[in-house]
Amino acid sequence: MKRLLPLRSAGSRADDGAPPMPGEIRVLIGSAFVIAIGFGIVSPVLPAYARSFDVGVAAASAVVSIFAFFRLAFAPAGGALVTRLGERPVYLTGLLVVAASSLATAFAQDYTQLLVLRGVGGIGSTMFTVSAMALLVRLAPPTIRGRVSSAYASSFLLGGMVGPLLGGALAGFGLRLPFVVYAAALVVAAAVVWLRLQEATPVATGPGDTAAPPPMRLGEAWAHPAYRGALASAFANGWCNFGVRVAVVPQFAVAVHDGTWVAGVALALAALGTAAILPRGGRMTDGLGRRPTVMLGLAVTALGLGLIGWSGSLAALLVLSVFSGVGAGFVNPAQQATVSDVVGNDRSGGSVLSVFQMAQDAGAIAGPVIVGVVADRAGYGWAFTVTGLVAALALLPWLSAPETRPAPAGEVAAG
Structure with a gap:
């Protein structure tokens, strides 16, 4: 089994004597912040973008709902992929799937394309969400799991608060631009995770590989x-x-x-x-x-x-x-x-x-x-x-x- 390489920084030990938060988790928290900012950027403009294809309120709302629907529908497959392939490759693939979906959404030519592309984004979202949770479960010391979970949730929340402000400003340059920026943010997050966690988490190479946890x-x-x-x-x-x-x-x-x-x-x-x-x-x-x-x-x-x-x-x-x-x-x-x-x-x-x-x-x-x-x-x-x-x-x-x-x-x- 590959050895986990700690990315801890000096002074990362909690004042109350709790174990330090592993550096791998800090990378995931930073990535979550970038992802949330990107999602927040497109949230305020998505309904208006959908309406630009001459559809009604219900159809515009469906573009928002289909993302969540595909997240729900693909969740069992996402969990199976994490078990079979490991957390890190599924996490990175999920980020890139959402990035590709967002970039393609920016160039959608009609409402049907927009609806399908947002659904594909929901599949990628499930992939990186489930794999990120699996990484947090496996890497977090048991006695600070609550603090790790709150830090991860806080990064998403703060990113989600900053993102809509940026999205509203970017919308002034066109409704398609926020989707391009979202795609770029996801590629940056994927690159950081790939570089920083390349040897920090074990990856299974086959059914008999002992690096794969049961x-x-x-x-x-x-x-x-x-x-x-x-x-x-x-x-x-x-x-x-x-x-x-x-x-x-x-x-x-x-x-x-x-x-x-x-x-x-x-x-x-x-x-x-x-x-x-x-x-x-x-x-x-x-x-x-x-x-x-x-x-x-x-x-x-x-x-x-x-x-x-x-x-x-x-x-x-x-x-x-x-x-x-x-x-x-x-x-x-x-x-x-x-x-x-x-x-x-x-x-x-x-x-x-x-x-x-x-x-x-x-x-x-x-x-x-x-x-x-x-x-x-x-x-x-x-x-x-x-x-x-x-x-x-x-x-x-x-x-x-x-x-x-x-x-x-x-x-x-x-x-």
Whole structure:
């Protein structure tokens, strides 16, 4: 087996005595920031670009949805590829697939081409998402998995906040330019990962290669109550924070407060709430435990989004937006660390991780559709109440789930 070559820098050891964050993970975190900026660049212009092909609102929305649909549909194949080929080649291939898709999108000649090319991008997105998770699982020291997960999530969040600002500025030079810039950003990220991780991660060369870690079967993970809890919270997290927050909260803000600026401020405050709490959520995950942290996050999410539809004042809307964002900051690192604990550093978790990602994507796709139907028939108050109930129901599997956090060396010695 190839030896992992550490890329650690001096002074990288945490002040609390925790092991240092491996340099390989720092490279992945930096790459995630670049990827998120690129995705954010195209997000604000994609609907307008689709409308430029003389299609309606529904067709323009389908261009956004098909990316998530193909992510969900290709997730099982992505997990199988990680198990068979290894994390690094699948990660790099996924980045290049999305880059090629984005570049081709910039030169799409009609709506059908645009729709197909965005779907192909969703396939590549699944490839690098699942393989990145697999790398984080295998490379992160068990006692800092929460902090690693929060750092990785923070890089995506911050990149996603910077990207739309750049995208709006680039759109002034034409709706096609942001897609070219996105493609270039992905090529840069792929080049950095290829150079810095070329010998840092073992790559299987064949079925008998001992460099390939043994795969964990999905049935093994499913037998663990904590994994089932993580699937429930992933679905709720996708429904609440990647679906309803992005698609329904802005519509509610505009409908009630009659101003598109309110929608932007509400989303920005939710993102700030998540960004502010993610580091603390990571430390709580590693210190207090995965189970109490994710349960706290689900409870906060349920209250914040469950009540937001009944908020009559602008101040209440904005406060609840921040509050619900805080919930996401607790949920994300805790559930990711739980899945990492279940898989372990010495196993390949391609299929296990792909199903976890599928649960989150399924929630993100189903949430806005179902909540939108409820809003049309019963009003926004009941629509967001349903969202709160989804987060609350996700707590139930965690009530019987064991804590998976490895005991620090000091606790083991004391015990």
